Amino acid sequence: MYYSLLLLLLLLLLLLLLLVLLVLVLVVVLVVVVLVLVVVVVLLLLVLVVVVVVLVLVLVLLLVLVVVVVVVVVVLLLLLLVLLVVLLVLLLLVLLLLVRKMVITSVRRSGRAKLVVLQQLLSRVYRQLQLRGCGVHTLQLLSCLLRVQQQQGDTAAATTAAAAAAIHTLQLLSCLLRVQQQQGDTAAAATTAAAAAAAAAKRMQTAARLIRKYAPDVDAVGIRYTQETERNRKRDRKRDRKRDRKRDREEIERDRKRDRKRDRKRDRKR
Missing domain, CATH: 1.20.5 (Single alpha-helices involved in coiled-coils or other helix-helix interfaces)
Structure with missing residues (x-):
């Protein structure tokens, strides 16, 4: 009986040892499984973090690209606006130049027409007044100068000559008035005086208007x-x-030649 009990005890001990070993094995397996799971979870978390970081970087890059594209588009639009403004300014300048040229051309044409009328009036007065010593030659010269300046297109100088010619026209009418008064021709003197007054007003107004408008x-x-x-x-x-x-050089050279010739003749005579 005693041995059987010992055997039972041994068996029990063996069973206990086996159980303990099984428990230890199970614990080790569980620990290993837990560690593996923890490692897997950590790796997954790391992968997730890396993915999130990559996604964030991609999003940041996309935002930067979007901002750059927007800035480039805005700059291009501003450049286009500046180019449009410059083109509009250039077009306005061209239009202003064309309008100025047209205005100057029309003004020159009208000014030349007025100067032609004034020159014709001066020529008519010159043909009517053939008096000596009363500025006829001056008026003739001014009329010729006016005609030449009109042909050359020098409107400013033409208006200056027209004003001077108007003054000399009044001098001619004044001379004619004095001559007619000395001759006792009262009617002709009155007519000449009226013509002188009209010529004074008309010539001076015309000259001032031409100088003010067409010859600044x-x-x-x-x-x-x-x-x-x-x-x-x-x-x-x-x-x-x-x-x-x-x-002077030629005279000196002639004198020298003459002196040499005279000296040679004198030497030959000796």
């Missing part, structure tokens, strides 16, 4: 005329000096 640069023309006159005067003086020097 009369002062510039006068300055240019003065400069050209000064240049011509300097050129003439230079030409005269050069011609005088040349004439």
